[in-house]
Every structure is written in structure tokens, then in C-alpha cells.
Amino acid sequence: MKLPARGLTRDEIDQQLQQEATKDVDWKGGKLWTLVYYAGDDVAEVLGETFKSYLYTNGLGPTAFKSLKRFESEVIAMTANLLGDDNAIGNMTTGGTESILMATKAARDWARDQVPHITEPELIVPVTAHPAFDKAAHYLGVTLKRVPIRDDLRVDLDQLEAAITPNTIMLVGSAPNYPYGTIDDIPKIAGMALARGILCHVDSCLGGFFLPFMRKLGEPVPRFDFTVPGVTSISADLHKYGYSVRGTSTIMYRDGDLRRYQFFSRADWPGGLYGSPTMTGSRPGAAIAASWALMQYLGEEGYLDRVKSTMDTTRKLIEGINDIPGLTVRGEPDMAVFAFGSDDFDCYALSSAMRKRSWDIERLQRPKNLHLVVTPNHESVADQFLTDLREASDEVRDQPATESGEPAIYGALESIEDTSNVNDLILNFIDSLTRIESE
Ligand SMILES: Cc1ncc(COP(=O)(O)O)c(C=O)c1O
Incomplete structure (x- = not known):
């Protein structure tokens, strides 16, 4: 296939776009139960309009784009506040996987600097933790160990502790994990890390922009954030329950010194001094601006309303599914993500x-x-x-x-x-x- 010799008209293109979209699953009609976090036409409009006006901007150049510098800093500051520590610091990334890659890179380079006798660094994660950790370990030359979960679908703490070796640099818990929506015992995991002077990452890609609002609504939420001693980094996705555009997440650190290990610089490149905070080089300014605009638009109230209605729907579904003979919801999910199946x-x-x-x-x-x-x-x-x-x-x-x-x-x-x-x-x-x- 070659480029069309002459460009198509807007109408011709629109026709094809609409035609192809009919082949996709009806996500807007609520038929899809993963991948899309749609929070209403008004939200889509705020995102779309902002995206359009910042379409060409590049977050790699904070001095050229002072607007993006402000938006990213404020998104990070608001996220820090939601995650229980106004002094936490981080960066926006393109998604949960990049956030996890960055937390793993920071951990690896922290270990190289702070505990250089460790030459074969290991991460320990629950079997339910997202494959992004395998990907990070694979890309970064770190060994990944997975430990089983208990009957309550949370990581088995005894096995986690038993898996720790002198090479372990970071323990991981999910808040919550993707398969079952259960939150691992973060205070215990972080306590084990703290006692050994190693790092503890909480993967809250799913929960980071949901659990804080559940807690504000008075729902019981297990402790998972920076208020837990020993938690050193948290990943929280804007493009999931933050309701922002695809390509937006945050990676947050309790301590700016740890975040520095995430960065990359090259001082002698003929193209100039080069520094980049995250995995990508160029960074989608439109996605940064859209996330900021959306957080301003929704405010705490907008998130609370959506979390409340989502939890009401979740309870209705869980009750309804358990009512169907032969079907059972697995474990006790901590938020709006869950598994169900049948033994019959x-x-x-x-x-x-x-x-x-x-x-x-x-x-x-x-x-x-x-x-x-x-x-x-x-x-x-x-x-x-x-x-x-x-x-x-x-x-x-x-x-x-x-x-x-x-x-x-x-x-x-x-x-x-x-x-x-x-x-x-x-x-x-x-x-x-x-x-x-x-x-
Ligand atoms: C708990 C958890 N962590 C990490 C990820 C990876 O996020 P992404 O697909 O945005 O890279 C997901 C994605 O579903 C997830 O549920």
C-alpha cells in the first residue's frame, strides 16, 4: 500500500472513519467492560477541546512550553494531595506501564548508587501484579519474582517475606490488582521494606484516582498511599479512573532524591544538552493539558459523583451476579473491578x-x-x-x-x-x- 497520490477530502476521510468505527465494540453504549473509562459527553468535550488547542505542544521542552510546565506541576501536586502527601513529587507519563517502568528504573539506579554490592537486583511482586512489572524487569535487567496470593485474593505475606533475599531492592503491592480488584496489605508490605531499608512501590494505576474519593465518601478503604510508612512510590493512572485521555498516568515518589534516579541526561550530544524525565523523548503536551483541564473541570465534586454512581452500579452488579444460580463473585473486591465465575x-x-x-x-x-x-x-x-x-x-x-x-x-x-x-x-x-x- 502506498500513500494516496492526492489527499482525500475531509468528507471521504470522515466516511471511512465512521465506517471503520462501526466494526468496533459498542464501548460508548457500555457493552465493553475494560479498556475504556468513559465519564460522560461533557468530560469528552473538555478533553477534546483542550487536546485540539494544545495539539502540537511538546512536554519535552518546558522552557518553550511554560504552559505545560505549569499544567504538569499542578497535576502532580493535586495527585500528591490525593495520595496523602503534599510533598510527594512525580511526573506525568503515557500510561501505567511507563509509570511502572519508571519506578523500576528509579529503583534499579537507586540500588546501583546506594547498595552497589547488589549486582543482581530483584523485585518481588504478587502473582496478580500487572505484567508491566515483567516488562520493566525484562527491559531493565532486573530479576522479577512472583509470589502467590491467599484465599482472600491478596498477596500471601509469609511467602512474600520468605522470598526476600539480600538482592531484593523493591517490594510491590497492588491497590488494587487488575484481576480481582483486591488491595494487597500495603502497610505490612511497606513495613517489611522499611525494616530492610529497601523500596516499596504501590501500583495504584487503577485505584489512584478512585480510592481517595471512595474514602471521602465514607467507604471503607484499606490504607494504601503515602500515609503508610515505607511506601516510596505510587503509580496512578489518569487515563483510567482519572477519566483523562489515553496516554496519561502519573508516577509519584515520596522523596525527590529517589525520583532523580528516574531521569536521564546526556551532556555531550552535538544536538545540545539533553535531559528527559521519563521514558519517552517527546511528550504529548495535548494529553498533559487535557488532564489538567479535566481535573479543573471535574473538581473534587465531579470525581465524588462519578465514584459514588460507579460504586452503586458495582454493588448492584455484584449482588445481581451472586443471585444467579451457579455464579459467584470472587473474594471481596475493594472497588469497582472484580472477577466472577462458576464452579458448576x-x-x-x-x-x-x-x-x-x-x-x-x-x-x-x-x-x-x-x-x-x-x-x-x-x-x-x-x-x-x-x-x-x-x-x-x-x-x-x-x-x-x-x-x-x-x-x-x-x-x-x-x-x-x-x-x-x-x-x-x-x-x-x-x-x-x-x-x-x-x-
Ligand atoms: C493495576 C494495573 N497496573 C498497571 C496497568 C498498566 O496500565 P497501562 O495499560 O496504562 O499501561 C494496568 C492496566 O490495566 C492495571 O490495571
């Missing part, structure tokens, strides 16, 4: 039956479960979802275990112990994504 029938067959009813529900594995990330956008569809879920459960309840089709493939993949072939499949799939299909 194949929940993957249930997700296929729901897909026929146009719902897109994610599948978890080891063990098999289904997954919901509830957002303000789901309030209006929760009743229909439950009605369809009941009907779909009735449909699959007495089905014999499927021997072919999608559930069977998933089932087979799940039972494979050596995952190297499955990894190959995943890599082949990713490889195929940017190749143009011949129709």
Missing part, C-alpha cells in the same frame, strides 16, 4: 453466550473467571446486563463441557504448564496486527 459450569461458554448478546466480557485465567471493570458509563446498562447474564447462564448451565470452539481453545491453553508455545502464539498474533490483511 464453564464461564468461558458464558462469555461466548454474552458475546452473542453483544456484551464484551474479558476472560481471566488460572483459574478461569470473567472480569468486569465498572465505569460511570455502565450505570444505565447494568439492569440489562444482569437480565442477559441470567438468560445466558441458563443457556450454558446444562451444556456439556465444550469440545470445540473458543472456550475449548482457551481451556486447552489454560491447562498447559510450559507456556513457551503460548507465548509464541501471542507474539505471532501481535506480529500479525500491523500487517495489512488481503480481503
